Amino acid sequence: MPILDVQDLRMYYSTLKGDVKAVDGINLEIEKREAIGLVGESGCGKTSLALTIMRLFPYNARIAGGKVLFEGDDILGINEKRFDSDYRWKRLSYVFQGAMNALNPVFRVGEQIAEAITLHEDVEKEEALERARDLFKLVGIDPERVSSYPHELSGGMKQRAMIAMALACNPDFIIADEPTTALDVIVQAQTLQVIDRLRRELGLTMMLITHDLSVVAQTCTTCAIMYAGKVAEYTDINTVFEEPLHPYTKALTSAFPSIKEERRELESIRGAPPNLLDPPTGCRFHPRCPYSMDICTEEEPKYKDHGGRHYVACHLLE
Amino acid sequence: MSNDLELKVVDLKKWFPVRMGVVSRLLSRKPKHVKAVDGVSFEVKKGEIFGLAGESGCGKTTTGKTILRLLEPTGGEIYFQGENITSLGKTEIKNLRKKMQIVYQDPYESLNPRMTVYDIISEPIDVHKLADSPAEKEEIIYDVLKDVELVPQEEFIMRYPHELSGGQRQRVAIARTLVMKPSFIVADEPISMLDVSIRAGILKMMLRTGEAGGISYIFVTHDLAYARHICDRGAIMYLGKIVEMGTMDALVKNPLHPYTVALMTAVPVPDPRLEKARAIIGGEVPTPIDPPSGCRFHPRCSKCMETCREGEPVLREVENGHYVACHKI
Numbered sequence: 001m002p003i004l005d006v007q008d009l010r011m012y013y014s015t016l017k018g019d020v021k022a023v024d025g026i027n028l029e030i031e032k033r034e035a036i037g038l039v040g041e042s043g044c045g046k047t048s049l050a051l052t053i054m055r056l057f058p059y060n061a062r063i064a065g066g067k068v069l070f071e072g073d074d075i076l077g078i079n080e081k082r083f084d085s086d087y088r089w090k091r092l093s094y095v096f097q098g099a100m101n102a103l104n105p106v107f108r109v110g111e112q113i114a115e116a117i118t119l120h121e122d123v124e125k126e127e128a129l130e131r132a133r134d135l136f137k138l139v140g141i142d143p144e145r146v147s148s149y150p151h152e153l154s155g156g157m158k159q160r161a162m163i164a165m166a167l168a169c170n171p172d173f174i175i176a177d178e179p180t181t182a183l184d185v186i187v188q189a190q191t192l193q194v195i196d197r198l199r200r201e202l203g204l205t206m207m208l209i210t211h212d213l214s215v216v217a218q219t220c221t222t223c224a225i226m227y228a229g230k231v232a233e234y235t236d237i238n239t240v241f242e243e244p245l246h247p248y249t250k251a252l253t254s255a256f257p258s259i260k261e262e263r264r265e266l267e268s269i270r271g272a273p274p275n276l277l278d279p280p281t282g283c284r285f286h287p288r289c290p291y292s293m294d295i296c297t298e299e300e301p302k303y304k305d306h307g308g309r310h311y312v313a314c315h316l317l318e
Numbered sequence: 319m320s321n322d323l324e325l326k327v328v329d330l331k332k333w334f335p336v337r338m339g340v341v342s343r344l345l346s347r348k349p350k351h352v353k354a355v356d357g358v359s360f361e362v363k364k365g366e367i368f369g370l371a372g373e374s375g376c377g378k379t380t381t382g383k384t385i386l387r388l389l390e391p392t393g394g395e396i397y398f399q400g401e402n403i404t405s406l407g408k409t410e411i412k413n414l415r416k417k418m419q420i421v422y423q424d425p426y427e428s429l430n431p432r433m434t435v436y437d438i439i440s441e442p443i444d445v446h447k448l449a450d451s452p453a454e455k456e457e458i459i460y461d462v463l464k465d466v467e468l469v470p471q472e473e474f475i476m477r478y479p480h481e482l483s484g485g486q487r488q489r490v491a492i493a494r495t496l497v498m499k500p501s502f503i504v505a506d507e508p509i510s511m512l513d514v515s516i517r518a519g520i521l522k523m524m525l526r527t528g529e530a531g532g533i534s535y536i537f538v539t540h541d542l543a544y545a546r547h548i549c550d551r552g553a554i555m556y557l558g559k560i561v562e563m564g565t566m567d568a569l570v571k572n573p574l575h576p577y578t579v580a581l582m583t584a585v586p587v588p589d590p591r592l593e594k595a596r597a598i599i600g601g602e603v604p605t606p607i608d609p610p611s612g613c614r615f616h617p618r619c620s621k622c623m624e625t626c627r628e629g630e631p632v633l634r635e636v637e638n639g640h641y642v643a644c645h646k647i
Contacts (some may be wrong), residue, residue: 041513154602184373184540189584189598214543214586237590247416255515256542256588259570266547268519272483 001072002029003173005051005206009066011052020276022048024229025066027311028301032172035199035206037216037237040226041273046209047097049226050175052076053207055092056082070173089120093171097178097209099159103150109161110136110146136163138183140192141257146159156187160194167198175207180215192219207278213256217241222309225249228274228284231303235310248285283315293314323400324502324534325362325385330355330394332377332384336607354380354604356558357394360632362502367528367535369545369552369566373541373581373603376555378538382504385536386418398502401480416446419495425487429479434474435490439463442498453528458497465527466493467519477486485516489523503528506538509570521548542585546570551639554578557606560633564640574642613645621646 011023022045030036030193038046051057053068053077068076075087096102104112113135114128123131133143139160150158159179166174176195180188196219199206208220216223217237222235225248233246244250251269271288274280280287295315303313330594333351355377362368370378383389385396387403391535395404403414422428429438439459449455457647463471466489479487488508505524509517525548528535539545545552546566553563554577562575573579580599601618604610610617616626625645 041515120530156602184603185586186580186584186599187602189586189596190600192586193598212586214512214588217588217590218586218592241590242590252515253588255518257547258587259543259546259582259585260587260589260592262565263547264522266544268517268522269515270519272485272516272583273513281454297442 002069003032003034003071004028005067005069005072006030006053007067007069009049009052009068010064010134011057011061012047012064013048013058013120014060014062015277017277019064021064021229021279022061022276023052024276024279026229026231026302028224028231030207032204032205033203034222035103035208035220036276037220037223038207038209038226039211039216039223042212044226044275044277045229046192047225049178050094050177050207050209054088054175055080056094057300085120089171091171092173092175093166095162095166095167095174095176095179097164098181098182099179102162103214104152108147108149109153113146113161113165113168116181120169124220131168132164135167136161138167138198139164154187155183156190159183159187159191163191163195163198167202171204173205173207175209177206177209178211181210181212182314188215195219204250213253214240214258217242225252228277228279230284231314232285232313232314233310233312239310245306245310245317246285246314247289247291247316251288251290285315321400322364323361324364324366324387324398324537326397327361327381327385328359328395328397330358330381330396331392332380332382332389341511345590350607353558353607353609355384356606356609357562358555358558359394360553361561362534362536364501365529365532365534366551367525367537369549370536370538370555371542371545371552371581372541372555373540375557375606377602377606378540378555379506381555382420382506382536382538386415386420386504388420407417415468416498417500418502418504419498419500420504420506421488421495421508421515423494424511425484425491426479426511428491429487431479434476434478434505435463435468435482438479438490439494439497442494443461443536448498461494462497465496465523467523468493484512485520488512488520492520492524496531497529501531502534502536504536504538507540508537509544510541517544542570542581543587554581557603557609559614559645560641561615562640562642563633568637568640572588572640574636574640574647575615575644576619576621576646580618613643 006026006028009023009026012019012021040046049266110129110132113132116127132146136143141157141160180191208298220237222236223240229247233249241253254267257266269288282298283296283301286292301313301315305311323641332355333353336350371379384391443455460471468474468489509520537549549566551565552569553560556577562578573582583596584598612628613626613631616622631643631645633640633641
C-alpha cells in the first residue's frame with residue numbers, strides 16, 4: 001500500500017475573475033521511503049498540491065473533488081480537530097518555502113521548535129527544549145544555538161532550523177517546499193546533503209518541491225513533472241532524464257544547462273506557461289508542444305501507466 | 319590601451335560607510351565600511367560576454383553598478399573605450415549612458431507600473447533626443463520591439479507591465495536599453511526571476527542582438543551553469559575580490575583557486591547518475607565589514623597555510639589568460 005495516495009485531487013481558488021484551477025485532477029501513489037521530486041514552473045500548482053495534502057488552505061481555496069489517502073485513511077474527509085491531533089506535524093510535516101521569513105523574529109529558535117512539540121505531544125517545556133537541542137545536533141547545528149534569535153543565524157542555519165522543526169514530532173512523511181531556492185550554491189549543496197542524509201537515516205518518505213531539475217536529480221528517487229495543475233509525467237529519476245516520454249519533460253530537461261557539459265546552444269520552450277483561470281482546452285501543453293496534433297486541442301489525454309510505474313498523460317503514446 | 323578593449327577596470331573600490339551610533343561617535347571610534355568591492359581589476363574586450371560570478375554579497379552587482387557610475391567609486395579607475403570615465407561630470411556621464419546601459423534583475427520592479435510599453439521605451443528616446451519627429455519615434459519603437467521579439471508590435475505597445483508575462487516584461491526592459499544602441503550592457507542576473515522554460519529564449523535574444531549591434535556584455539550571475547554556456551570569459555568573486563579569472567572553459571574544466579573548486583563542486587548537475595557524495599565545504603560567506611585577514615577565503619579553505627592568514631594573495635597570470643589569487647599556486 002502506498003503511504004500517500006492522491007486520487008483525482010482538485011483544488012480551486014475562487015477569485016473575482018473565476019476559479020483558478022491550481023490542482024486539477026492529480027493522481028500520485030507515493031510509496032514508503034520514496035523521495036519524490038515535484039517539479040514545475042512557477043504557478044503550475046506544486047505548492048497548492050502540497051498545501052492541500054497538509055490541509056493548509058488559504059481562505060479562498062476549496063477542494064473540488066478527489067481524495068488523499070494516508071496509509072489508507074482519507075485525510076481530507078476527517079474533521080479538522082482530528083487531522084490536527086493525529087496527522088499534521090505528527091505524521092505529515094512541512095518545511096516551508098522561504099526559511100528566511102518563516103521563523104518568528106521575536107522568539108528564540110529553540111522555543112519555536114519546543115512550541116511545536118508541546119502543542120502536539122504531552123511533554124513539559126524543559127523536555128521539549130532538550131529535544132530541540134537533539135534536533136539541532138541532528139541537522140548539524142551547534143545545540144547551544146537553540147537560544148539564538150533568528151537574526152543571529154545565517155541563512156543556511158535558519159533553513160536547517162526549519163528542517164529540525166519539521167522533524168520535531170517524528171513524522172513519517174515530510175514535504176519540503178523549495179528548501180534551497182533562496183540559498184547560495186554552496187549552502188544549497190550543504191542543505192541538500194543534510195536532507196538526503198536525514199531521509200536515509202530516519203527512513204522518511206519525502207516530497208521535494210522545486211523548479212530546479214538538477215536539485216531533484218541529486219536528491220530524489222522519483223520525479224513528477226507538473227504542468228498547469230496536472231501531472232504530465234511521473235516515473236523514477238533516471239527515466240525522467242534518460243527516457244522521458246512527455247514532450248514537456250523532454251523540453252524541460254534539454255532547457256536545463258549543466259556545468260558538466262560542453263558549451264552548447266540552450267533550448268527554450270516557445271510561448272509561456274498558461275493562465276490557470278482559463279487553461280487551454282484538450283492537453284494543456286498543446287499550444288507550446290512541437291508535436292501537437294488535432295486531438296490534442298480537443299481531448300484531454302489520459303494519465304496512465306506505460307509500464308513499470310511510468311505514468312504519462314500524452315496523446316502521442318496512444 | 320589597445321583598441322579592442324571596451325572596458326578596463328583598474329583596482330576598483332566601492333566602500334559603503336556603516337552608520338555609527340552616538341556612543342561610537344562620541345568615543346570617536348574609527349568609522350567602519352562595508353568593503354563591497356575592494357580592489358578589482360579586469361578587462362572586457364569588444365563584443366565579448368564577460369561573466370561576473372559569485373555568491374550573494376560578493377560584490378558582483380556593486381561592481382557592475384560602479385562601472386556604469388550608477389554608484390560613485392571609492393577608488394580605482396574605469397576606462398571605457400580608452401577614456402578614463404572615473405571622474406567625469408554629470409552631463410558627460412549622461413551622454414555616455416547612451417553607450418553603456420544596464421538590465422536589472424527583476425522585471426517586476428524595474429518597470430513603472432503606470433507607464434505603457436510605448437511610454438517606457440519612449441522615455442530614453444526623449445531624454446537623449448534620439449528622434450526628430452513623433453513618426454520617427456514610433457518607427458524606432460516598432461523596430462526595437464521587433465528586435466526583442468515582441469511581435470506583432472500593435473498587440474504590445476499600449477499594454478501596461480501587469481498585462482505582460484515575466485518574460486515579456488524582461489524583453490521590454492531590454493528593449494528600453496537597446497533603443498539607445500549601446501555598445502556595452504551590464505546584465506544583472508537578467509534571467510534569475512524567470513521561468514526555466516523561457517530563460518534560454520531571453521538569453522538567445524540578448525546574444526543575437528548583441529552580436530548584431532557589436533555589444534559587449536558583463537553578465538552578472540550566481541548561476542554558473544548558465545554562465546558556462548553564455549560567457550566567453552569570466553571572473554569569480556569572493557568578498558569583494560576577484561579570486562580567479564579566465565576563459566569560461568578554463569574556469570569550469572581547470573579551476574585552480576580552492577574557492578572556485580568548491581563552487582564548481584557545489585553546482586547541482588541535472589544528471590541522476592552522477593556521484594552524489596561530493597565534498598562540500600562548510601561554513602558560509604562572512605560579513606564584508608571585517609573581512610578575514612590575509613586571503614579572505616582562508617577560514618574556509620582546506621589548503622590553508624600560515625602565509626594565507628597574513629599576506630593577501632595577488633591576482634597573477636598562471637597560464638595564458640588564466641589569473642588566480644592564491645598562495646598555493
